[in-house]
Amino acid sequence: MTPEELRNLTSNKLVDARGTACPGPLLAAKKAIGDIESGEIMEILSSDEGTKHDIPKWCEKMEHQFLGIVEEDSYSRLFLKKA
Amino acid sequence: MSAELEKQIQELQQKIGKMEKGTKDQLSMVVFSGDLDKILAAMIISTGAAAYDMKVKLFFTFWAIAALRDPKKKVSGKTFMEKMFGMMLPKGSRKVKLSKMNMGGMGTSMIKGIMKKHKVASLPEMFTTAGELGVEINICEMSMNLMGFKKEEMIDYPHMNICGVATFLADASESKVQLFI
Numbered sequence: 001m002t003p004e005e006l007r008n009l010t011s012n013k014l015v016d017a018r019g020t021a022c023p024g025p026l027l028a029a030k031k032a033i034g035d036i037e038s039g040e041i042m043e044i045l046s047s048d049e050g051t052k053h054d055i056p057k058w059c060e061k062m063e064h065q066f067l068g069i070v071e072e073d074s075y076s077r078l079f080l081k082k083a
Numbered sequence: 084m085s086a087e088l089e090k091q092i093q094e095l096q097q098k099i100g101k102m103e104k105g106t107k108d109q110l111s112m113v114v115f116s117g118d119l120d121k122i123l124a125a126m127i128i129s130t131g132a133a134a135y136d137m138k139v140k141l142f143f144t145f146w147a148i149a150a151l152r153d154p155k156k157k158v159s160g161k162t163f164m165e166k167m168f169g170m171m172l173p174k175g176s177r178k179v180k181l182s183k184m185n186m187g188g189m190g191t192s193m194i195k196g197i198m199k200k201h202k203v204a205s206l207p208e209m210f211t212t213a214g215e216l217g218v219e220i221n222i223c224e225m226s227m228n229l230m231g232f233k234k235e236e237m238i239d240y241p242h243m244n245i246c247g248v249a250t251f252l253a254d255a256s257e258s259k260v261q262l263f264i
Contacts, residue, residue, distance in 0.1 A: 021203045023131040027212060030134035061135055 001068045006079050009067070011043035012036050018047045018075050025051040026058060033064070038082050041067070047075040055080070109138040111258040113251065117146025117173065118182035119191060119206065125264045126209035132260070133216035140258070142251040144223035148230055150176045150206070151222065153238045165231025172230065175238070176206035214241045221246045221254075 001009075015032045017025035025046040036042055044055060052069055055078045059066040067079035110132045114125045125147075129139045143151060149172040161169065173179045184190035198205065204212065213220075219242045227234070227245065234245050244250075255261045 019202050021201050023127055023134060024202065024204070026131060026134045027216075030216075058135060 001079070003068065003070045006068050006070050006077070009041060009043075009079060011079065012040035013042045015042065015044045017051070018045050020046075021048055022050050022054070024048070026054050029055060029058065033062075033082060036082050040082050042080050042082065044078045044080075045075055046078065051078065052076055105257065106259050107138060107257050108136070109140065109254070109258040110260045110262070111140050111142065111251065111255040112262040112264060113142045113144060114147040114264055115145050116182065116264055117149050117179055119179045119194070120182050121264050122147060122150050122176070122179060123203075123206060123209065125262075126206065126213060128262070129218050130209060130212050130216055133213070133218050137260070139213075139216075139218040140254045141218060141220050142223060142246075142254070143220060144226045145230070146172070148222060148227050148232055149173045150179050151220070151237050151240075151243075152232065153236060154178070156236045158233045158236045161231060161233075168231040176210060179206070210238065210240065217242060219244070221250055223247070223251075 013032055013036045015025075015028050017028040020028065025044060025048055029042070029044050032042060032044075044051070046052075046055075056066045058064075059080050063083040065081040065083065067081060070077040070079075110129070112125060112129065114122060116122065125141070129141060132139050152173075152175045154175045154177070180188065180191045181194055195205070220240055221244045222234070222237065224245045224247055237243065
């Protein structure tokens with residue numbers, strides 16, 4: 001999805017992992033994914049560069065659909081749809 | 084269907100069954116080093132793997148076992164040598180030192196400060212997280228005895244066992260990933 005489409009997306013769950021370092025954001029995502037249902041959208045905020053590679057890889061493994069990244073000034077917003 | 088074909092299918096099914104049983108989505112790691120940096124790496128990989136939905140089995144042996152000691156727990160009945168070892172080795176994960184640039188403890192306190200600044204979890208925090216994620220810690224009984232440690236002085240960890248090398252080999256041989264740190 002394009003950043004524009006992602007900006008207009010309403011997520012069912014917001015995970016703010018800004019400020020934590022590897023593997024913080026991944027652990028936060030893993031913890032939070034249990035709170036949503038299949039087909040729902042989760043948004044992860046991270047200021048850790050590595051997360052942008054880690055979360056798509058994790059989604060692939062867990063068969064969640066990775067929707068894309070929106071870059072903000074000092075962090076990124078990562079979107080995924082639970083399998 | 085011809086009998087020959089049926090036999091072939093049966094054989095294939097057996098082979099696939101064996102392959103599926105052979106390797107699990109599992110990480111086995113020997114944690115041998117007793118240094119802050121190396122144990123930290125081991126714990127980051129372990130918790131990451133658990134988040135990656137892998138089963139994680141750690142085999143703590145030799146110097147690494149000192150990091151599992153609970154400084155608050157005291158055990159009696161140790162021999163002179165065991166007491167000496169206990170005194171010389173770090174008492175718990177808060178006390179382990181860097182493998183390089185320790186500089187009499189200065190480097191270790193500096194890196195701990197930097198870790199805090201970068202919001203990297205401390206070793207005791209990593210152990211708590213690992214416990215919550217179901218990471219298994221197996222302690223090598225032989226080396227624990229060599230170091231003069233008792234299982235009663237180990238931290239309260241939800242998935243901890245005392246075991247031997249066969250446990251590691253059994254776990255490692257069915258794991259997709261095996262590491263030694």
